[in-house]
Amino acid sequence: MSQSQQTQNLTLVQAVRDGLHTEMTNDDRVVVMGEDVGKNGGVFRATEGLWNEFGDDRVIDTPLAESGIAGTAIGMAAMGMRPVAEMQFSGFMYPAFDQIVSHAARLRARSRGRFTCPLVVRAPYGGGIRAPEHHSESKEAFYAHEAGLKVVIPSTPYDTKGLLISAIRDPDPVIFLEPKLIYRAFRGDVPEGDYEVPIGEAAVRREGTDVSVYTYGAMTRPTMEAAENLEEEGVSVEVVDLRTVSPMDKETIVKSFEKTGRAAVVHEAPKTGGLGAEITATLQERALLHQEAPVERIAGYDVPYPLYALEDYYLPSVARVEEGIRNAVEF
Amino acid sequence: MSVLQRDPQDMLRVLDEGGEPVGEVPDLSDDELVTMYREMYLARHFDTRAVSLQRQGRMGTYPPLSGQEGAQVGSAFALDEEDWLFPSYREHGAALHRGLPLKRTLLYWMGHEKGNRIPEDVNMFPVAVPIATQVLHATGAAWAKKLQGEDAAVMCYFGDGATSEGDFHEGLNFAGVFDTPNVFFCNNNQWAISVPRERQTASATIAQKATAYGFEGVQVDGMDPLAVYAATRAAVEKAKDPGEDERRPTLIEAVQYRFGAHTTADDPTVYRDTDEVEEWKRKDPIPRLEQFLRNTGRLDDEKVEAIESSVKDEVAEAIEAAESEARPEPSEMFSNVFAEQTPEIRAQAEAFAELHERRGDEGFLRE
Ligand SMILES: Cc1ncc(C[n+]2csc(CCOP(=O)(O)OP(=O)(O)O)c2C)c(N)n1
Ligand SMILES: [Mg+2]
Numbered sequence: 001m002s003q004s005q006q007t008q009n010l011t012l013v014q015a016v017r018d019g020l021h022t023e024m025t026n027d028d029r030v031v032v033m034g035e036d037v038g039k040n041g042g043v044f045r046a047t048e049g050l051w052n053e054f055g056d057d058r059v060i061d062t063p064l065a066e067s068g069i070a071g072t073a074i075g076m077a078a079m080g081m082r083p084v085a086e087m088q089f090s091g092f093m094y095p096a097f098d099q100i101v102s103h104a105a106r107l108r109a110r111s112r113g114r115f116t117c118p119l120v121v122r123a124p125y126g127g128g129i130r131a132p133e134h135h136s137e138s139k140e141a142f143y144a145h146e147a148g149l150k151v152v153i154p155s156t157p158y159d160t161k162g163l164l165i166s167a168i169r170d171p172d173p174v175i176f177l178e179p180k181l182i183y184r185a186f187r188g189d190v191p192e193g194d195y196e197v198p199i200g201e202a203a204v205r206r207e208g209t210d211v212s213v214y215t216y217g218a219m220t221r222p223t224m225e226a227a228e229n230l231e232e233e234g235v236s237v238e239v240v241d242l243r244t245v246s247p248m249d250k251e252t253i254v255k256s257f258e259k260t261g262r263a264a265v266v267h268e269a270p271k272t273g274g275l276g277a278e279i280t281a282t283l284q285e286r287a288l289l290h291q292e293a294p295v296e297r298i299a300g301y302d303v304p305y306p307l308y309a310l311e312d313y314y315l316p317s318v319a320r321v322e323e324g325i326r327n328a329v330e331f
Numbered sequence: 332m333s334v335l336q337r338d339p340q341d342m343l344r345v346l347d348e349g350g351e352p353v354g355e356v357p358d359l360s361d362d363e364l365v366t367m368y369r370e371m372y373l374a375r376h377f378d379t380r381a382v383s384l385q386r387q388g389r390m391g392t393y394p395p396l397s398g399q400e401g402a403q404v405g406s407a408f409a410l411d412e413e414d415w416l417f418p419s420y421r422e423h424g425a426a427l428h429r430g431l432p433l434k435r436t437l438l439y440w441m442g443h444e445k446g447n448r449i450p451e452d453v454n455m456f457p458v459a460v461p462i463a464t465q466v467l468h469a470t471g472a473a474w475a476k477k478l479q480g481e482d483a484a485v486m487c488y489f490g491d492g493a494t495s496e497g498d499f500h501e502g503l504n505f506a507g508v509f510d511t512p513n514v515f516f517c518n519n520n521q522w523a524i525s526v527p528r529e530r531q532t533a534s535a536t537i538a539q540k541a542t543a544y545g546f547e548g549v550q551v552d553g554m555d556p557l558a559v560y561a562a563t564r565a566a567v568e569k570a571k572d573p574g575e576d577e578r579r580p581t582l583i584e585a586v587q588y589r590f591g592a593h594t595t596a597d598d599p600t601v602y603r604d605t606d607e608v609e610e611w612k613r614k615d616p617i618p619r620l621e622q623f624l625r626n627t628g629r630l631d632d633e634k635v636e637a638i639e640s641s642v643k644d645e646v647a648e649a650i651e652a653a654e655s656e657a658r659p660e661p662s663e664m665f666s667n668v669f670a671e672q673t674p675e676i677r678a679q680a681e682a683f684a685e686l687h688e689r690r691g692d693e694g695f696l697r698e
Binding site for chain 1: 391439444458460462495497523526596659664675676680694695
């Protein structure tokens with residue numbers, strides 16, 4: 001990033017828009033497609049103004065069909081375009097699942113490199129906004145489980161833009177999950193113009209020596225808050241924001257653990273089969289001799305995401321995160 | 332000849348915009364006609380109140396139905412007791428005709444699990460939020476009725492946008508192949524959020540898609556409750572008792588308009604002209620039916636006033652009942668996942684209860 005670059009103070013969703021705008025300006029192969037992304041500018045306004053600026057051929061309102069969106073985007077990508085497909089909510093991505101896992105994820109492998117799929121599938125995900133049924137789930141593990149997909153989950157406006165630009169430039173398909181709880185929760189400095197945040201690199205958000213806490217997306221905030229509270233009690237907490245959940249930055253994960261020997265994972269996705277299990281297994285495989293306590297998993301429950309009257313009980317709260325970290329520390 | 336045997340581009344109408352008959356008025360008693368009017372009026376009033384509850388922070392996101400009362404109530408009216416209804420998320424009017432208490436509808440949009448439980452005696456499935464998914468369930472349910480030798484029709488509602496999803500096509504295809512007793516009712520309200528009907532399909536009508544599945548498709552004026560009733564009634568009868576050479580399923584496209592926003596989270600002024608809205612408001616199904624009922628001596632000022640005041644009371648009572656419902660017990664989220672709770676879910680429920688006991692609601696509730 002050059003020194004002369006100006007910064008703007010943006011929310012996370014504005015950073016999405018800015019990332020799209022930047023890459024559409026840089027590269028005319030980039031098209032945005034999805035439901036209500038055109039004149040309406042997206043139901044969260046993530047594509048606001050793009051249709052006015054780039055027109056109907058590059059900002060495309062599609063028929064209401066997620067399989068159609070993903071499948072045609074794969075065809076476009078294979079022919080040299082750079083589609084960025086929006087799924088209106090991650091809960092409505094399932095019709096596209098077949099196209100994503102059976103084709104996007106493996107087009108390169110099964111054609112032995114003859115065809116590739118430089119596709120980004122964006123979707124707002126996660127809970128906490130008092131949304132109707134099916135609008136709040138966190139199912140990143142489905143995609144992380146699929147070989148051939150990269151799965152990115154930013155937690156700051158700066159990372160959002162930089163990671164989105166990297167995702168669009170990536171030669172392979174990227175699932176870009178946007179934590180909608182923090183779409184507008186705060187602002188952050190975002191450079192104007194072009195910059196990348198590399199896919200596959202975690203960020204240490206807070207250094208500490210007693211315990212490592214791994215998290216991502218909207219859960220970064222309650223985790224940071226819990227860490228501050230525990231600091232006052234004399235517990236020194238290191239917080240690692242994964243930023244990319246697949247491929248995972250195992251080096252950073254292990255390095256932190258080697259220092260602390262204790263760990264907790266925080267995600268709003270259900271506990272069973274969640275990414276916390278992958279992190280825990282990684283620590284066990286690579287740093288067993290450093291381990292001083294069981295790894296705590298602070299996660300959503302193994303139940304359907306409740307309607308909103310109960311969602312605060314489902315989502316990891318600051319208190320729950322504190323309790324979990326304390327368990328790891330006091331074991 | 333059945334009203335269903337027509338060109339899918341020849342829209343069925345019974346009342347014109349002024350409430351004058353332009354087609355055959357269906358055979359409904361005076362009481363039934365007045366009840367139909369009352370239920371449409373109730374749906375409108377409920378809708379207005381629900382939107383304002385959301386605005387006041389007393390309810391979550393809500394999908395309004397104003398403009399669509401004629402299609403909803405007119406079609407639900409054509410069902411018999413034993414028939415089933417598979418809704419999308421906007422058919423509060425059809426649901427109330429089927430006997431779903433308004434309180435349930437309110438509780439659902441207020442985020443209570445309880446609002447999703449349909450009372451035992453109401454033949455209706457819960458709301459389907461993922462677009463078009465219910466079409467296949469309705470086909471399967473109708474298929475089951477046929478295999479079980481029961482005479483029941485299954486009605487399925489969905490929007491114009493829904494006709495773009497694979498599930499819509501698969502559902503109608505199965506229905507055609509297995510000749511299931513279905514009525515597929517498309518509430519074509521011209522918009523799928525901000526996307527106009529022309530962006531969903533290059534076909535001239537949605538009704539004509541039925542031809543490809545081997546059964547009848549008919550377009551009706553969805554702002555005309557009597558036309559809607561006539562078409563749906565014919566479709567329900569045919570589903571249960573088809574004539575020789577007739578196929579049981581029917582696709583009905585009810586051409587109508589959503590007067591308000593897609594949901595309370597939507598701002599329609601971004602994507603459509605107010606002129607268009609005003610034009611459709613002149614076709615409003617409620618004054619249209621009212622005019623017809625007045626012209627034919629079935630309604631007068633006194634009766635209309637009585638309906639208005641009883642509707643207001645009924646809705647106010649439902650709102651009060653829903654709002655006085657206690658916040659659901661957090662433990663509810665762990666129940667009904669399986670017939671029998673698994674050991675892991677039980678362990679999670681116990682850990683939750685222990686923490687809740689110790690930290691109280693302050694440990695969980697935000698804001
Ligand atoms: C599978 C799926 N994709 C997207 C959505 C988000 N969404 C909710 S309603 C809607 C538009 C539906 O339009 P239409 O079928 O015409 O029904 P209407 O809302 O107009 O009654 C969309 C895109 C969803 N609920 N489910
Ligand atoms: Mg519609």
